[in-house]
Amino acid sequence: MLDLLSVHDTSTADISYRHVGSTDITRYEKMHVEVFKDSGKASIAVAHEMAQLIRAKAGRGEKCVLGLATGSSPIRVYAELVRMHKEEGLDFAHVITFNLDEYFQLEPGSRHSYWYFMHEHLFNHVNVRPKNINIPKGNIPLDEVYQHCMDYEARIDQAGGLDFQLLGIGRTGHVGFNEPGSNSRSLTRLITLDHLTRVDAAGDFQGISNVPTRAITMGIQTINKARRIVLLAWGHKKAEIIQRTVEGERTSEIPATYLQDHPNVTFLLDEESSADLRRFSTPWLVGPCDWTETQERKAIIWLSRHVDRPILKLTERDYNSNGMSDLLALHGTAYELNIQMFNILQRTITGWPGGKYGVDDSQRPERADPERKRVIIFSPHPDDDVISMGGTFARLVSQGHEVHVAYQTSGNIAVSDVDALRYAEFTRDLNESFGSGNARLEFIIEELSRNGKGGQPDSLDVRKIKGLIRRGEAIASARFTGLTDEYIHFLDMPFYETGKNIKNDLGPEDIQLVRELIERVRPHQIFAAGDLADPHGTHKVCLDAIFRALTELKDASSLAIADTWLWLYRGAWQEWPIHEIEMAVPLSPAQVEAKRNAIFFHQSQKDGAMFQGEDQREFWQRAEQRNRETARLYNQLGLTEYEAIEAFRRWHF
Known part of the structure; x- marks a missing residue:
């Protein structure tokens, strides 16, 4: 397995965004977590791990069986795999793939399908054999779904099981489409999508009313049988569910917590998705803290809100009772700390975002000069x-x-x-009112009038x-x-x-x-x-x-x-x-x-x-x-x- 730490960007001085090897600082985390400065470096790291596995298996004359995910999180991973194939000769001829899920009652050719997604981002650009590509079928009759799901399980077993499973995570805590309530022993099956999951997908479908309500997904047990699992999460919207998954109790309400049972799982996070983990959100409550100016500011603001008192009313007892006795010792008194932080915050406030000309700007956010910026x-x-x-x-x-x-x-x-059609028809009617026409406009109106346009992009x-x-x-x-x-x-x-x-x-x-x-x-x-x-x-x-x-x-x-x-x-x-x-x-x-x-x-x-x-x-x-x-x-x-x-x-x- 690739040493993920080798690609960390540790240039920042803030402890929140450096890898910390101490077991104290990560003691609340029930899974292995790595935090990267940005998602690009993390994506490259996991792509290289996958490439190393593909090459190692090929060197032994074995098939490499990959479980693959869709969504925005793995796009950069697939882009790097494609680059390695084209520039470094990474060979996919002996790779077998199994995708996690597919929307039900969606044709493979639909640009919203995961079949389309995988071909657009990976399969069309590497030499994986079509017969080795496995994606659940969304366009089958309902009475055939059960057998199709059991056959999918059998194909995974026949391939020797998943060597590597790539995952994303939804804000409901789903992995694949295993929504809250999913059982830890669940297998591939048809499932009804949670409303929040459909809301998150609404942008891709141009409205929630167009998002399918059901999907076929690998089960929790299917995923957990993989020999290696890597989960990706980027952005502030994932911070809360990541914290609950990594530090919370194992529960069917957050299916991703079942990954705590796996002996070889790693969560790869960026700064924002990791922000709610205790080692970053409140490190002073976890272990020794590196009291940088940024960390002091964060901690004192947290303390004021935690005890529900203005900064200038914080006491020595407040600091000592909330893991900040060492910060207090550095500064001497709560009074000195409070005044310092109050002044810092007060100086951020300005009614002159372009700077105020002719005044001392040493304590203001913006420069006074030049007067007209x-x-x-x-x-x-x-x-x-x-x-x-x-x-x-x-x-x-x-x-x-x-x-x-x-x-x-x-x-x-x-x-x-609807809005575009209204404007197009208005323009046509306006032209006709003034004795001019536009045949091309009629074609546009016809296109806009077709409901959904068959899921095709706009002309x-x-x-x-x-x-x-x-x-x-x-x-x-x-x-x-x-x-x-x-x-x-x-x-x-x-x-x-x-x-x-x-x-x-x-x-x-x-x-x-x-x-x-x-x-x-x-x-x-x-x-x-x-x-x-x-x-x-x-x-x-x-x-x-x-x-x-x-x-x-x-x-x-x-x-x-x-x-x-x-x-x-x-x-x-x-x-x-x-x-x-x-x-x-x-x-x-x-x-x-x-x-x-x-x-x-x-x-x-x-x-x-x-x-x-x-x-x-x-x-x-x-x-x-x-x-x-x-x-x-x-x-x-x-x-x-x-x-x-x-x-x-x-x-x-």
Whole structure:
């Protein structure tokens, strides 16, 4: 087995993101866990372990039997296996594969099927023999399902059992599609999907109503018979279920906890998915703690909330009773600790996100000079700017800074066919009213009128209409915030334009579009969506394009970024933890209302937007609740009470 530690990125000084070998710090964990700086390195590590196993088995003249998973988590694993096949000659001729699951009553050729997924990401690119590929059949009659499942079990046994099983994990704690309530002795079978599982899949199917309600899945016992298991989990959305799986009791309510029974299982996590494990969330309660400034801030904020007292009212007994006696000993008194932390938090709050000219800025988040800053707000989709930082956006404009907004993608995939059809028919009727017509438009209307279009991606013409809808909404919203059209930019990054939820990899043209804008504006401030988790999410890909453009400019010693600071905001679903916030911009009730009105211009994303996730509130409601909650937390810690707060974290590139 590959030494996974060899590829860890331990460059950060924060103990939370370094591998810790001490048994004390991991004593609450009931399975072997490895934490990586990012999912890319973790994916490469597991791909290399799989390749090593394939080669070792081939060297002995044996078949290598792999259990494979689908979903976003293993995509990079498969990409690395494909690379090794093409560049290093990794041979799949003697590999037999068994997939975990498949949606029931879905044809293999459907782009939503796992058969399609596996061929698109792996099988079409390596020399695995078709007869050695095994995927449960979703398109069989109900009365044949039981026998098909028993035959699937038999084929695994005939192949000699699974040498290696790759897993992801759902937020219900499912592995495969073994939903809560699954038995530890369960075998391959038909199962009804949990509502949360269907909600998580809704984006792929363009609405939860299109997600199948049943699936065929390997059972818990089938999975646990594999000789080696590796489970992957990325992103903050998986943090809670990972903690419950790794540190909790074995229970059918969280089927993944049955992996605690396996003698050779490893969980590979990134920083965000591991954040709720005790060694990271509250290391001072687990063992000796490396009291960095970041760790002190995190611990004191935790303590204030835990004992439900403002920071300035924390006592020596509070510190001693909650695992922080050594921190108290370092600083002498609770009073000194409390004052220091209160001042740090107070200095994050500013009504001048572009800096306040002519005042001492040594205790402020932003520089005072220059008085008028050049600013680029990068927005992955055409509404992230106002949803995530609409109040700060308006304040930067009103305070006289030169603000540019750059919409990185068209966002066309988030426009429903119903909305696109309405606009297309309106355009046709408008043309007819003025005595002109467009035959091409009739074909587009016909395509949009076909219910579901057979699960096929949108045509280029349809994508153009949907993109224009979102472009118009973004322009109206930015104008309302105070911008004129010359400061509104549409990058239409090519990686996004697939017409499908699965996007292309980031390419040189994507990065060049970002770089050219930065070189043209020469910004003092860049604001970007700081979603660092899902490696395939649009926010993460757009952020990577900014990172890579800045790296190229830095390597070239470009004057365009000689005085640039990068501030990261979060999206509609999540906010920065209080201890990570470095700039907090308070909003008055009137500013909250103005932000809401700016969001309202994005009409295609109101009243049942296509990618709402499990939260059925509209985006403006989520944004307001998130901003009000941040203000409430600041107030709970003993700081001034505000209506709402938008939060940012500075990224040092």
